[in-house]
Amino acid sequence: MSFAKLLGGSEVCRQLEALSDSRRIPHAVVFESRDMQLAKSAAAELAAAFLCESEGKRPCGVCKACRKVRDGVHPDVYSVETTGGKQATGVGEIREMIADCYIKPNEGQGKVYFIFDKMTPEAQNALLKILEEPPQNVQFVITTEKSTLLLKTVLSRSVLFKLTQSGEDKTSDEAFEIAVEIARAVPQNIELPLLGATSRLLKSRELTKQVLEQLSEFFTMALEEKYLGEGGYEDYITGMTRMLKRGSIVKLFDVVSKAQEMLSHNCNMNVLVTWLCANIRESRH
Numbered sequence: 001m002s003f004a005k006l007l008g009g010s011e012v013c014r015q016l017e018a019l020s021d022s023r024r025i026p027h028a029v030v031f032e033s034r035d036m037q038l039a040k041s042a043a044a045e046l047a048a049a050f051l052c053e054s055e056g057k058r059p060c061g062v063c064k065a066c067r068k069v070r071d072g073v074h075p076d077v078y079s080v081e082t083t084g085g086k087q088a089t090g091v092g093e094i095r096e097m098i099a100d101c102y103i104k105p106n107e108g109q110g111k112v113y114f115i116f117d118k119m120t121p122e123a124q125n126a127l128l129k130i131l132e133e134p135p136q137n138v139q140f141v142i143t144t145e146k147s148t149l150l151l152k153t154v155l156s157r158s159v160l161f162k163l164t165q166s167g168e169d170k171t172s173d174e175a176f177e178i179a180v181e182i183a184r185a186v187p188q189n190i191e192l193p194l195l196g197a198t199s200r201l202l203k204s205r206e207l208t209k210q211v212l213e214q215l216s217e218f219f220t221m222a223l224e225e226k227y228l229g230e231g232g233y234e235d236y237i238t239g240m241t242r243m244l245k246r247g248s249i250v251k252l253f254d255v256v257s258k259a260q261e262m263l264s265h266n267c268n269m270n271v272l273v274t275w276l277c278a279n280i281r282e283s284r285h
């Protein structure tokens with residue numbers, strides 16, 4: 001595994017790689033994700049990076065430390081266990097962890113503690129004390145479905161990374177790019193840019209769904225700008241605000257809603273894309 005495989009080429013992935021390579025991993029990291037398996041895999045990756053023995057890229061994936069972390073047998077990587085069938089990790093477990101922090105590592109350069117379960121507020125307050133003055137070479141990795149479940153004070157002493165899966169993230173970038181292309185093409189009176197942008201939708205229904213959502217947001221912004229005056233929007237929004245009448249933007253908004261409905265009814269993609277292109281063109285007038 002590597003951050004790139006887990007998280008694709010996302011910004012978060014680049015940040016984690018840069019921190020790992022330069023050995024500047026923060027003392028406390030919070031991984032937020034709806035996918036707990038992804039968060040746990042990222043935690044293991046970060047632990048490997050922290051303990052990796054390589055002088056080059058970290059985690060190297062081949063040194064003894066990396067292999068042991070990957071196999072879940074590194075003696076300096078601990079997972080705080082919630083005991084007694086409770087819903088959340090309590091203050092007792094956190095205090096035990098804190099006491100353990102000050103004991104020298106078994107074989108590595110440092111120790112890593114995973115906190116995967118929810119924590120009670122008391123447990124978080126206990127954790128806070130160690131986050132304020134962390135011992136040398138100790139790394140805490142907290143995973144959570146929602147960072148708002150953590151106390152603000154804990155978050156402010158940690159570095160938060162919001163994780164999305166590689167596929168998810170990549171598609172969103174592409175969808176955003178296509179939506180921008182369409183928004184730029186809309187006010188122009190030449191066909192080609194609009195045709196080019198909309199034809200990219202034929203690639204997949206999921207992509208089309210995301211592009212339509214994005215477009216609906218863009219048209220809302222353009223309407224807002226029409227009503228409220230210029231508000232520092234990007235050029236592709238301002239372009240529409242300047243060149244299109246208010247009625248045209250409203251029509252575009254309706255076209256997108258109709259296209260979303262067609263998509264949800266499993267309409268043929270060629271029909272949908274042709275319809276969309278023709279109706280966007282119509283709305284300009």
Ligand SMILES: [Zn+2]
Nearest residue numbers: 052060063066
């Ligand atoms: Zn390594």
